[in-house]
Amino acid sequence: MNDPKEAVYTFLQQNNISYQTCSHPAVYTIEEMMAQNIPHSEAIAKNLFVRDDNKRHYYLIVIRGEKRVDLKQFAKTANTRRLGFASEKDLFSILSLTRGSVTPLGILNDSEKKVTVFFDQSYQHQLIAVHPNENTATVYLNADDLFELIKVHGNPISWLPMDWSTPADLPPQVE
Numbered sequence: 781m782n783d784p785k786e787a788v789y790t791f792l793q794q795n796n797i798s799y800q801t802c803s804h805p806a807v808y809t810i811e812e813m814m815a816q817n818i819p820h821s822e823a824i825a826k827n828l829f830v831r832d833d834n835k836r837h838y839y840l841i842v843i844r845g846e847k848r849v850d851l852k853q854f855a856k857t858a859n860t861r862r863l864g865f866a867s868e869k870d871l872f873s874i875l876s877l878t879r880g881s882v883t884p885l886g887i888l889n890d891s892e893k894k895v896t897v898f899f900d901q902s903y904q905h906q907l908i909a910v911h912p913n914e915n916t917a918t919v920y921l922n923a924d925d926l927f928e929l930i931k932v933h934g935n936p937i938s939w940l941p942m943d944w945s946t947p948a949d950l951p952p953q954v955e
Contacts, residue, residue, distance in 0.1 A: 784876075784913035788885050792921070795929060799921040806915050808880035810845045818918055821845070823909040827882040829871050829895075832861040838874060839863070842884050842908075843900040843942055858898055858940060876913070883911040885919070887930050897930055897937040899923065904939055 785801075792799050807813045810826050818824075824845035831838045837860065843849055851863045871877050874894055875886035887897055903923035910926070912919045930937045 784881075785917050788912035788919065791888065792919070797921055797925045797929065799919050801912070801920070802918045803916060804918065806880065808915065813918075814845065818909075820907060820909055820920060823907040823920060824918070825884070825900075825903070825908050825910050827884060827910065829866045829875070829877075829882050830863045831866040831870065832863060834861060837861070838866060838870070838895045840882075840884060840887060840895050840897045842897065842903070842910075844902060847900070847942065849942075854898075854942075857942075878915075880915040881911050881913060883913060884926055884930060885910060885913055887935050888933055889913075890933075890935060893934045893936075895935055897935055898940045899927055899937070900942040901939040902942070 802818050804816045813824055825842050826845045828841040828849055855863050868879050874890055876889040877886040906923050907920055908923035909918050909920050
């Protein structure tokens with residue numbers, strides 16, 4: 781099966797994970813996603829694929845769409861080295877994903893389990909909306925179920941309070 785969406789849906793069904801889907805035009809940014817006016821916009825996740833400054837450790841940050849991530853503050857909170865965005869080449873070689881399709885479901889493609897995943901703690905026991913490995917659809921499921929799927933897959937994963945993040949429509953706070 782070559783359709784990444786159908787592979788995800790089949791995987792979720794095989795693991796008895798309840799989900800719903802919504803198709804939409806391809807989107808490449810959170811702003812484009814929000815402009816689609818899809819249901820449950822409060823559940824839309826922003827997914828950032830980053831790496832440390834030595835390019836040895838990779839991380840996926842899963843945070844609410846309306847929040848802004850300060851990578852410097854995140855590195856302190858998560859106790860990592862300085863972070864920067866991973867390349868599109870790394871995104872494809874590690875997660876088999878392309879720009880605009882970054883999703884925690886892509887972690888299931890990480891056969892070497894190189895990526896550590898951090899979920900915004902505000903998603904615990906909540907609905908989450910993510911791409912099914914393709915940016916032309918959104919899948920809605922319980923964030924706890926998604927967390928457990930990734931945990932069982934074997935990637936390091938944890939809930940992390942990301943209260944230091946600011947809503948995207950506010951300017952960053954100056955210290």
